[in-house]
Amino acid sequence: MKKSVRWGAIVAAAAITSMTLASCGASGGSTTAKSGDVKSIKVVIAEYSKDHTKTFWDAFTKTYEKQTGVKLNLQIINWNDLDQQSSTMIQTGNVPDILNENAYASYAADGLLYSADEVLPAATKADIIPAFVKSGTYNGKFYGMPDLSSARALFYNTDLFSAAGISKAPTTWDEFTADAKKVTAIGNGAVGYAQPLGPEEAQAEFAIWLFNNGGDFKKNGKWTINSKQNAATLQYLKDLSVKDKVTQNNPGGTNRTDGAFSLFEQGKAGMVVGFSPLQGALDTQYTGVKYAIAPMPTGDNAAPQTYGVTDYLMSFKKKGNQDAVKAFYKLYYSPSQINTWIKAEGFLPVTTSGLAKFKDDPKLKVYLDTLPNIHLTPTDDPEWDKIKLTIQQNIGLAVAPNGDPKKFLDDLQAQAEAGK
Amino acid sequence: MGGRSRRQRRARGTASVAEALLWLGPALVLIVGIVLYPAITLVATSFGTYSITGLRKGDAGTSNYTNFLTSPDLPRVIGNTGIWVGAVVVLTVLIGLALAQFLSKEFVGRRFVRWAVIVPWASALVISSQLFKLIYDYYHGVLNQLLLSLHIIQKPIDWLGDNHFTMASMVAVGVFVSVPFTAYLLVAGLNAIPADVYEAARIDGGSPWQIYRRITLPLLRPAILIGVVLNLIYVFNSFPVIWILNGSNPGFGNDTLITYMYKLAFRSAQHDVGLSAAAGVFNVLIILIAVGVYLRLVNWREGKEA
Numbered sequence: 203m204k205k206s207v208r209w210g211a212i213v214a215a216a217a218i219t220s221m222t223l224a225s226c227g228a229s230g231g232s233t234t235a236k237s238g239d240v241k242s243i244k245v246v247i248a249e250y251s252k253d254h255t256k257t258f259w260d261a262f263t264k265t266y267e268k269q270t271g272v273k274l275n276l277q278i279i280n281w282n283d284l285d286q287q288s289s290t291m292i293q294t295g296n297v298p299d300i301l302n303e304n305a306y307a308s309y310a311a312d313g314l315l316y317s318a319d320e321v322l323p324a325a326t327k328a329d330i331i332p333a334f335v336k337s338g339t340y341n342g343k344f345y346g347m348p349d350l351s352s353a354r355a356l357f358y359n360t361d362l363f364s365a366a367g368i369s370k371a372p373t374t375w376d377e378f379t380a381d382a383k384k385v386t387a388i389g390n391g392a393v394g395y396a397q398p399l400g401p402e403e404a405q406a407e408f409a410i411w412l413f414n415n416g417g418d419f420k421k422n423g424k425w426t427i428n429s430k431q432n433a434a435t436l437q438y439l440k441d442l443s444v445k446d447k448v449t450q451n452n453p454g455g456t457n458r459t460d461g462a463f464s465l466f467e468q469g470k471a472g473m474v475v476g477f478s479p480l481q482g483a484l485d486t487q488y489t490g491v492k493y494a495i496a497p498m499p500t501g502d503n504a505a506p507q508t509y510g511v512t513d514y515l516m517s518f519k520k521k522g523n524q525d526a527v528k529a530f531y532k533l534y535y536s537p538s539q540i541n542t543w544i545k546a547e548g549f550l551p552v553t554t555s556g557l558a559k560f561k562d563d564p565k566l567k568v569y570l571d572t573l574p575n576i577h578l579t580p581t582d583d584p585e586w587d588k589i590k591l592t593i594q595q596n597i598g599l600a601v602a603p604n605g606d607p608k609k610f611l612d613d614l615q616a617q618a619e620a621g622k
Numbered sequence: 623m624g625g626r627s628r629r630q631r632r633a634r635g636t637a638s639v640a641e642a643l644l645w646l647g648p649a650l651v652l653i654v655g656i657v658l659y660p661a662i663t664l665v666a667t668s669f670g671t672y673s674i675t676g677l678r679k680g681d682a683g684t685s686n687y688t689n690f691l692t693s694p695d696l697p698r699v700i701g702n703t704g705i706w707v708g709a710v711v712v713l714t715v716l717i718g719l720a721l722a723q724f725l726s727k728e729f730v731g732r733r734f735v736r737w738a739v740i741v742p743w744a745s746a747l748v749i750s751s752q753l754f755k756l757i758y759d760y761y762h763g764v765l766n767q768l769l770l771s772l773h774i775i776q777k778p779i780d781w782l783g784d785n786h787f788t789m790a791s792m793v794a795v796g797v798f799v800s801v802p803f804t805a806y807l808l809v810a811g812l813n814a815i816p817a818d819v820y821e822a823a824r825i826d827g828g829s830p831w832q833i834y835r836r837i838t839l840p841l842l843r844p845a846i847l848i849g850v851v852l853n854l855i856y857v858f859n860s861f862p863v864i865w866i867l868n869g870s871n872p873g874f875g876n877d878t879l880i881t882y883m884y885k886l887a888f889r890s891a892q893h894d895v896g897l898s899a900a901a902g903v904f905n906v907l908i909i910l911i912a913v914g915v916y917l918r919l920v921n922w923r924e925g926k927e928a
Contacts, residue, residue, distance in 0.1 A: 286888045289676035293667075293895055308674045391761070400870040401889070451760050455783035457870045465761070587674055592891035598872025617891065 240522045242273035243299035243530065246288060248513065249280050251479075254546040262543075266533055272526045297518050299527055306338065306346035306514040307584040316517045318344035321528045326535045329553045334512055337578045346514040346581065347531065348552040350544045353510045353569040353576055354410050356499065357476040357484075359385075359469060360492045362392055366472070371496035373506075375415075375438060378473075378499045382448035385472030394448030396462035396471035397439065399601055403458045405579065405593040410475050410509040411435050413577045415501035419589070420580040425618040427589070428611040431502070436600060436607035438501065444603050454598025454605070467491060481565060482548040495568050508569070510576030512552060585621040592617060668899035676895060686900035695874040695882070703858070703878040705789060707912075710796035710857045715849055717797065718804035719842075725805065726812045743802035751866035754795045758782050758867070782867055788876045792867050796857060804849045811845025812838070847920060851913055858909050879905050 245263075249255045256278055263274045277298075279287050288301055297314070309315050318327050322344070327335070330348065338346030358371055366384035382394025398407055412418070415438075417431035426432070443449040450456060450465055463480055465471040467488040474480075475498070484491055497506035515534065517527040533539055541559050544551055550569055551557050557573065560566050580586045592614060600610035637645070671682040690696070725736055742750060757764050758781035766778040781791040815838065823833045839846075861880050868876045877885065883905060887898030 289674075289888065289893075289895065292676035293672065293678065312673050312675050312677045314675065314677065399872075401872055402870070404872075451778075452780055452783040455780075455871045461870065470761070584674070588891045588893065591889065591893055595885070595890055596873055599875075 238522055240272065240299075240520075240526055242275055243523055243526045244275045244277065245300040245530070246277045246279060246284075246291070246298040247302045248284050248304075249278050250547045250549075254543075258543045258546055262533070262539060265539075266530065269533065270526065270529045272529070274530075297520065299520060299523050300515055300517050300530055302349060302513060302515050304511075304513045305581060305587045305590070306516045307340050307582055308587045309516055309518075310340040310343075310345040311584040314518050315345045316519055316524070316527060318347065321517055321524060322347065322531050323528070326531060329535065329555055331552055331554060331557070331574060333510075333574060333576050333578065334552050337512060337581050338514065340582050340584075346516055348512040349515045349534075350540075350547065350549040351510055351512040351552050351573070351576070352477045352479070352549050353508050353572060354406070354475050354477050354498075355508070355568055356473060356496045357466060357480065357493055358473045358496065359466065359471065360494050361469065362388065362472045371494065372499045373497075374499050374503065375501040379442070379446055379448065382442065382472060383446060386448045391470050393450045393465060393471045394473065395442060396456075396465045396474040397442060397449040397453040398456050398458040398462035399439070399453045399598050400455050400457040400461060401594045401598070403594070404597045405590045406509065406511065407458070407475065408436070408439070408593060408597060409579055410498060411439060411501075413507040413509050414498045414504075416504060419586070420583065425585075425615055427618055428608070428615040433608050433611055435501065436597075436611060440601040440605065440607055443601065454601045466493075478548045478550065478566065478569065485565075497568075497572075507577045508572035508575070510573070510578050512578065512581075585618055588621065589614060589618050664899050664902050667896060668903050670896045670899075672894055672896040674893045682896055686894075686896045687904075690886075690897055690900045690904065695877075699874055699877050699879055699882045702789065702876060703880075703908075706793065706796065706864070706878050707854060707857050709793045710800060711850060711853045713793070713797045714800040714804050714853055714857075715846065717801050718808050718849065719846075721801065721805040722808035722812055725809050739802050739805060741802075742799055747799060747860070747862040748866065750799050751795060751863050754791075754798075755782070755867055755869075758791055783871060785875060788868065788871065792864055792876070795863050795867065796860065799863065800853055800857060804853060807849045807852075808842065808845050811842045814845075815841045850916065854913055854916065855909060858905075858912070879908065 245259075247255065247259055259276055259278060263276050266272070266274050284303065288298070288303060291297055292314070301309075303309075306315070327344065334348040334351065335344055338344050338348060340346070356371060362385050363369075363381070365388050366381070368381050368384055372378040372381045378395075384394075385392055386394040398404070409419070412432050412435040415431050415435045417429055417435055418426055420426060439453075443453045450462070450471070456462055462471070462474050463476070463483075466474040466476070466480070467483060469488075469491045476495075481495070484493060497508070500506055515531075517523075517530070535553065537553075537555050537559065540553065541551065541556055544556065545560075550566065550573060551560055557570060561570055563570075579590070596610065599605050600607045668686050669682055669684070671679040671685075673679055721739065725732070725739065756762070760766065760778055760780045760783065763778075763781070765781065766775075769775045770778065779787060781787050819837055819841070820833065823837055828836070858878075859880055860878075861884070864876070864878055864881045865884070868881065874882055874885065874890075879901070883898050883901040886892055886901055887895045
């Protein structure tokens with residue numbers, strides 16, 4: 203009898219202790235508790251590169267704290283873990299004040315975010331390139347503030363091209379296939395086209411090609427994923443590896459960074475779709491590779507489209523953090539900050555003032571000319587966040603020898619429409 | 623009288639509640655904090671509806687469970703898990719038995735070999751897996767280069783990307799990282815067998831194979847039992863090997879329940895922590911049942927008496 207009483211007491215005590223611990227864990231990072239303005243904000247930033255991200259944001263933190271007197275708790279997270287960590291933060295109520303992610307619409311749809319009217323100075327908003335304001339606008343309000351952008355273009359190895367007897371970059375898909383065949387024919391491990399359709403970033407690879415075949419994911423508010431143009435595009439991408447055999451082995455299982463890019467960096471790939479950070483790597487680390495950059499070849503004989511990507515700095519509605527968040531944006535978008543950061547990481551600007559600042563950089567010219575007309579994915583639709591994940595996970599199966607591109611797109615269209 | 627008996631009891635070592643708490647407290651806090659609290663949270667999460675952002679939208683009832691159990695990828699994933707756990711555990715124990723026999727003999731350089739066997743155990747799973755990813759690489763991997771230069775194969779094999787080889791390649795790594803622990807467990811088991819039993823067997827004229835089967839194996843039974851149960855749990859829960867080696871493959875064709883659970887939460891189109899939590903509860907039940915069935919099959923209690 204007595205023994206059980208003791209056990210009861212022990213269990214009760216332990217339970218209380220653990221509950222106290224747990225509640226500490228839940229409320230420790232949040233700053234919502236007190237009234238009035240917050241004394242600190244939590245800023246979660248994606249790690250774009252090991253070398254530059256921390257350097258810039260540490261300096262930014264110092265400036266911000268000096269200017270505002272608000273403490274900035276900086277957390278830099280690797281892209282691979284970012285989604286998991288941000289999702290866990292929100293699930294456990296440990297919401298950051300500012301979050302840097304590649305999607306925002308789902309957060310806006312959940313009613314978690316401040317819109318630009320609440321936190322972005324009018325002059326700053328006016329400086330942001332209209333194409334990015336549009337892609338950051340959900341339901342008529344601007345929630346997804348762009349932090350930087352990148353645009354893709356065709357990189358080709360000029361040594362391999364001259365060895366294959368090709369004098370200029372392809373401008374049509376027929377030329378592209380022919381050139382890729384010539385490069386592959388050199389042998390000795392040469393690959394015509396390095397095609398990354400593995401889970402890492404497959405939606406980008408697919409988007410680049412379908413935009414240059416008159417296709418799109420969404421047109422006039424309607425999903426057009428299984429359109430004729432898109433189906434032809436995916437079939438073409440599949441044929442490159444299965445029929446023409448001009449790609450590296452198993453494109454559906456090849457990621458971009460450690461697969462396609464590394465083949466190009468080793469001088470093995472004739473062509474790859476790249477962006478300015480790849481250019482940076484080629485100019486500093488892999489200087490043996492002679493290359494040039496050209497607009498994407500097109501399948502429909504129209505003018506080449508430039509596929510662009512932007513990431514976002516969104517801010518979460520929390521009691522008393524509005525002024526601190528506003529000060530954050532004001533500082534971030536000041537030319538001395540944002541341009542330093544974009545230059546260090548080798549990306550492209552998102553502001554008109556940034557365009558003016560970088561326009562004389564010969565390396566960026568090929569991208570900057572197209573930036574105001576850049577073609578983006580429908581990131582303003584929360585459903586896209588799931589479509590993107592499906593493409594990443596499953597497109598590799600559709601381009602496998604036994605894959606069915608048309609069925610994959612039909613399923614994707616059905617998924618998108620069901621989400622509405 | 624009462625006072626004396628009480629003092630006697632205390633002298634025998636019965637502590638007061640406060641004393642007991644003081645000693646048990648840290649362990650209990652750990653158990654409640656690290657085991658019980660997350661388990662309760664897991665179950666609670668599995669009954670919630672979550673947005674893709676991680677925001678709880680409301681109660682889901684049992685829909686997460688029905689959605690998980692009816693998902694079209696599940697049979698394949700369960701099949702993969704069976705092959706993965708079965709193959710790795712069986713091969714690990716067999717190789718572990720052979721290796722333990724070898725390591726328990728005296729020979730020149732034994733200390734060296736013992737150290738070498740520990741290395742894969744001492745290095746982090748993530749590092750070993752990354753290393754194997756490089757070894758298996760289609761274009762630059764050492765394995766293909768070796769086999770090509772020995773003319774065993776005519777063209778490179780896509781060890782991780784070709785579905786015929788992916789699981790076997792992962793199993794090989796799983797065995798590689800599990801063998802050291804198992805081998806050492808069995809070495810300890812072998813050392814615990816008294817030498818005079820062997821002597822008696824030899825005097826009675828037993829052949830080496832007879833001695834191994836009739837004496838060594840039965841006496842090793844407790845060690846093998848522990849080795850199998852611990853490996854079942856470790857291998858089932860093993861995340862890094864499959865996550866890294868299968869990392870660039872599309873779909874769920876080579877996933878086990880553990881990596882599938884992670885993908886459901888953060889990578890798949892569902893991107894649903896509620897669904898993933900239901901998968902987590904399912905996984906715990908599966909491994910409990912698997913261990914229970916195994917112990918039942920080998921007559922655990924009998925084994926303990928032997």
